[in-house]
Amino acid sequence: MTQVIQVVILGTLLGGVYALMASGLTILFGVMRVVNISHAAFIILGAFFTFFLWESTGLDPLLGMLVALPVFFVFGAVLYRALFPRVEGSPRFSEMTVLLTFGLAFMTEGLMTYFFTGIFRQTAPSYRVEAFEFGSFYVPTAQFYALLASVVLLVCLWAFLTYTHTGYGVRATMQNRMAAQIVGVDVRRVSTISFGIGMALAGAAGALVSFLFPFFPARHWQWIAILLSLIVLGGLGSLKGAVIGAIGLAVISAFVSRYIGPVWSPMVFYGALFIILLVRPQGLFGHQARV
Amino acid sequence: MTDKPLDAVTETALMSAEPIVVDPEVERRRRRVRITVALVILVLVALLPFYRSLGAYNYVLQIGVSIFAWIALASSWNILGGYTGYISLGHNVFYGVGAYVSALLLIHLGISPFLSAALAGLVALALGLLAGLVTFRTQGPSFIISTIALLFIVLVWFDAWSLTGGSNGLSLPLPPFSREWLRVPFYYAMLLAALAAVFLGHRVQHSKFGLALRAIGADQVKAEVAGINTRLFKVLAFALSAFIPGVVGAIFAYSISYVRPTIFFLIAVGARMVLMTIIGGRGTVAGPVIGATLIILLNEASLTYFGATELNLVITGALLVIVLLFFPAGIVGSLRERGKLPAFLDWD
Numbered sequence: 267m268t269q270v271i272q273v274v275i276l277g278t279l280l281g282g283v284y285a286l287m288a289s290g291l292t293i294l295f296g297v298m299r300v301v302n303i304s305h306a307a308f309i310i311l312g313a314f315f316t317f318f319l320w321e322s323t324g325l326d327p328l329l330g331m332l333v334a335l336p337v338f339f340v341f342g343a344v345l346y347r348a349l350f351p352r353v354e355g356s357p358r359f360s361e362m363t364v365l366l367t368f369g370l371a372f373m374t375e376g377l378m379t380y381f382f383t384g385i386f387r388q389t390a391p392s393y394r395v396e397a398f399e400f401g402s403f404y405v406p407t408a409q410f411y412a413l414l415a416s417v418v419l420l421v422c423l424w425a426f427l428t429y430t431h432t433g434y435g436v437r438a439t440m441q442n443r444m445a446a447q448i449v450g451v452d453v454r455r456v457s458t459i460s461f462g463i464g465m466a467l468a469g470a471a472g473a474l475v476s477f478l479f480p481f482f483p484a485r486h487w488q489w490i491a492i493l494l495s496l497i498v499l500g501g502l503g504s505l506k507g508a509v510i511g512a513i514g515l516a517v518i519s520a521f522v523s524r525y526i527g528p529v530w531s532p533m534v535f536y537g538a539l540f541i542i543l544l545v546r547p548q549g550l551f552g553h554q555a556r557v
Numbered sequence: 558m559t560d561k562p563l564d565a566v567t568e569t570a571l572m573s574a575e576p577i578v579v580d581p582e583v584e585r586r587r588r589r590v591r592i593t594v595a596l597v598i599l600v601l602v603a604l605l606p607f608y609r610s611l612g613a614y615n616y617v618l619q620i621g622v623s624i625f626a627w628i629a630l631a632s633s634w635n636i637l638g639g640y641t642g643y644i645s646l647g648h649n650v651f652y653g654v655g656a657y658v659s660a661l662l663l664i665h666l667g668i669s670p671f672l673s674a675a676l677a678g679l680v681a682l683a684l685g686l687l688a689g690l691v692t693f694r695t696q697g698p699s700f701i702i703s704t705i706a707l708l709f710i711v712l713v714w715f716d717a718w719s720l721t722g723g724s725n726g727l728s729l730p731l732p733p734f735s736r737e738w739l740r741v742p743f744y745y746a747m748l749l750a751a752l753a754a755v756f757l758g759h760r761v762q763h764s765k766f767g768l769a770l771r772a773i774g775a776d777q778v779k780a781e782v783a784g785i786n787t788r789l790f791k792v793l794a795f796a797l798s799a800f801i802p803g804v805v806g807a808i809f810a811y812s813i814s815y816v817r818p819t820i821f822f823l824i825a826v827g828a829r830m831v832l833m834t835i836i837g838g839r840g841t842v843a844g845p846v847i848g849a850t851l852i853i854l855l856n857e858a859s860l861t862y863f864g865a866t867e868l869n870l871v872i873t874g875a876l877l878v879i880v881l882l883f884f885p886a887g888i889v890g891s892l893r894e895r896g897k898l899p900a901f902l903d904w905d
Contacts, residue, residue, distance in 0.1 A: 295698070299698075301698040301701070301702070349878075349882070352882050353881070353882065356885070358642055358697075360697050360698040361642065361644055361697060361698065361701065362881065362885075364644065364646075364698055364701050365644065365831065365835070365877065365881055366877075366878060366881050366882075368646070368828060368831075368874075368877065369873075369874040369875070369876075369877030369878040369881065370874065370878060371874070372825075372828070372870050372871070372873050372874030372877070373870070373871050373874035373875055373878070374874075375867075375870055375874075376867045376868065376869070376870030376871035376872075376873075376874060377867075377871055379867035379870070380867045380868065380871070384867075487824050488709075490705075491705055491706065491708075491709040491824075494702040494705060494706070495702070495706050497702075498695075498699050498702045498703065498706075502698065502699060527717075529713065529716060529717045530713065530717065532709065532713055533710065533713050533714075535706075536706040536707075536709050536710045536713070537710065539702075539703060539706045540691055540703070540706065540707075540710070543691055543692070543694045543695055543699075543703055544691060544694065547694040547695045547699075548695075549699075
């Protein structure tokens with residue numbers, strides 16, 4: 267029993283970070299119907315950003331995250347303005363964005379490999395290898411901090427969407443883009459901000475990744491496959507679905523990893539996606555974009 | 558479902574998309590040019606292996622094998638992605654499964670992959686049918702994502718499965734040809750596969766089946782209302798587009814004499830089929846052929862001059878972005894829109 271609870275704890279810790287990674291992705295889809303295949307590549311970019319910041323100034327990756335947030339926000343907003351207005355209104359917009367961001371993912375991966383090389387890296391703050399005891403359970407400190415940071419960011423995101431004026435605009439756009447435009451929401455501005463937020467979340471997730479896992483540029487495919495499975499599973503555009511799906515599946519995959527073998531643990535995410543498609547094609551929390 | 562209403566409605570649905578040239582005399586002349594050019598190219602390509610004094614003989618033949626393989630793969634992808642607009646990013650699953658089926662048959666039963674290639678294709682087709690039944694429960698971006706998930710399921714599975722040698726893969730017995738002529742059988746086998754794929758694409762383009770697929774691509778709801786069983790047609794298209802990749806995988810595996818998950822089940826492999834078809838022109842017969850030829854030659858050139866594979870990735874990605882932003886119809890499509898498509902590229 268103790269062992270089971272221990273696995274649940276470890277799974278939940280990881281699930282929180284997955285939820286943060288998936289949140290940016292699902293917001294982008296919810297607001298703009300953009301499926302951002304390059305999201306994980308930008309997470310890796312965030313990890314490199316934090317890594318080099320840590321290496322050159324010794325700045326703790328958790329503080330590095332606070333630097334990454336605004337930098338990646340601006341980067342995202344600029345990227346959006348540069349690429350997406352051109353394809354907006356094209357038929358099959360979502361499919362188009364999949365291919366477009368697919369190309370972006372390749373470019374980002376290639377450039378990162380070219381400039382930073384393909385070797386494994388990891389920031390090494392003191393808490394990376396520490397752990398503390400909680401009752402009779404053991405909790406790795408780094409994963410605990412990462413979970414805390416994820417929860418703080420997700421709560422901030424939720425509060426922003428629920429209580430700010432811009433947040434209303436974002437939610438209105440998620441519900442019905444056309445109607446939002448009619449009642450006076452500046453959809454272009456909302457989209458730019460949302461893309462910035464999505465990218466900032468990727469940057470922040472990258473900062474956490476930098477000390478949680480060894481990373482290298484080509485790693486992003488594995489993650490994007492997991493994240494995409496998560497957001498389809500939760501229902502595209504549903505923040506709630508993404509968070510619940512992330513934590514639930516992370517726990518299940520922790521069990522698979524513990525009792526069947528670590529090679530099979532990613533299978534949980536893809537397998538769950540296929541099962542959901544068979545049972546409930548619109549995902550756990552419906553087709554309607556909800557917050 | 559009778560034949561007549563399908564025709565009438567889908568023709569209407571396509572009317573806006575493709576204004577059809579009417580002058581029969583012009584049409585006849587274009588057709589003659591097209592057939593002549595195609596035959597000349599085909600004869601030249603078929604005679605190439607007889608030109609033994611060619612410098613770097615085996616290298617040139619190997620590039621030929623590559624080009625034919627990718628023509629076959631891109632043309633097959635086009636049946637689903639080009640006509641219905643459903644983008645599969647995991648199509649290399651069928652390519653890889655075909656390779657493994659033939660490799661296992663060769664290792665355990667000694668059957669030559671040249672013979673078992675058709676069987677590999679059928680296994681890929683059956684798998685495509687199954688995958689289609691599940692993935693087509695969704696549409697749009699969810700469909701694309703489910704094809705990516707399919708690819709990763711197969712990757713994780715083959716990485717761990719002892720029958721397929723796990724991530725180390727399997728080594729195949731060497732082909733029993735003299736070293737001097739080693740590439741020649743593969744050259745012709747792959748040429749045959751490419752021709753079959755192009756022919757299949759052409760048949761689909763000119764069949765009621767293809768018309769239904771294009772109707773689905775133009776407007777799925779209208780197609781459904783017109784009485785097309787869209788789900789059935791999409792699943793059939795998926796299965797059909799899986800067949801030749803299986804065959805190509807079988808031949809290709811034999812030509813490199815080993816199989817490993819990272820050769821076949823990388824997302825970049827599936828992405829290439831998409832890129833080639835989009836650059837050449839989706840939903841056209843000539844598009845994938847031109848796209849595949851261009852990309853392989855470009856790839857060889859960039860390998861020779863830059864060497865670094867990461868720059869290849871950047872070029873691949875940048876090309877995809879540029880084509881999507883500026884020429885979403887691809888080479889053939891863009892030329893046709895401007896009325897400048899030369900007769901020898903107009904295979905539709």
